[in-house]
Amino acid sequence: MKTDKINRRSFIKTASIGLTGFFVWLWYAMVGKQKQTAVKKRVVVALENQQKVFFNDDLVIIQGEQPLVLSARCPHLGCRINKLEGNNLICPCHGSSFDLKGEVLTGPAVRPLKALEYTLGSDGKQLIVDL
Numbered sequence: 479m480k481t482d483k484i485n486r487r488s489f490i491k492t493a494s495i496g497l498t499g500f501f502v503w504l505w506y507a508m509v510g511k512q513k514q515t516a517v518k519k520r521v522v523v524a525l526e527n528q529q530k531v532f533f534n535d536d537l538v539i540i541q542g543e544q545p546l547v548l549s550a551r552c553p554h555l556g557c558r559i560n561k562l563e564g565n566n567l568i569c570p571c572h573g574s575s576f577d578l579k580g581e582v583l584t585g586p587a588v589r590p591l592k593a594l595e596y597t598l599g600s601d602g603k604q605l606i607v608d609l
């Protein structure tokens with residue numbers, strides 16, 4: 479009789495663990511992967527009549543033969559970088575500065591600005607970034 483009770487308990491325990499695992503897997507399969515691939519925001523930027531370096535939304539765009547798009551979010555604490563002094567990008571919050579490749583010149587930031595992938599519009603006059 480006692481053995482039967484233990485078996486029932488261990489069955490319920492094992493089944494609970496198995497069901498929990500199944501639902502975690504199911505949740506990840508349905509929601510987790512979707513979160514990873516979902517485009518949160520698409521930014522389309524006109525390149526014409528812009529300066530060599532300009533800011534748009536959360537982007538820093540450096541025009542050239544091959545444009546470079548950097549995240550304007552400072553890697554220190556996430557302030558939006560919106561200032562250009564000479565060839566240095568300056569964070570308004572704590573003064574970190576970055577060169578036009580996004581590399582740190584002065585801290586407190588220790589990581590470079592994130593380079594973002596983009597596509598050019600069919601006419602080459604627009605830049606499209608999926609954030």
Ligand code: FES
Nearest residue numbers: 552554555569572
């Ligand atoms: S958030 Fe940019 S330097 Fe602190």
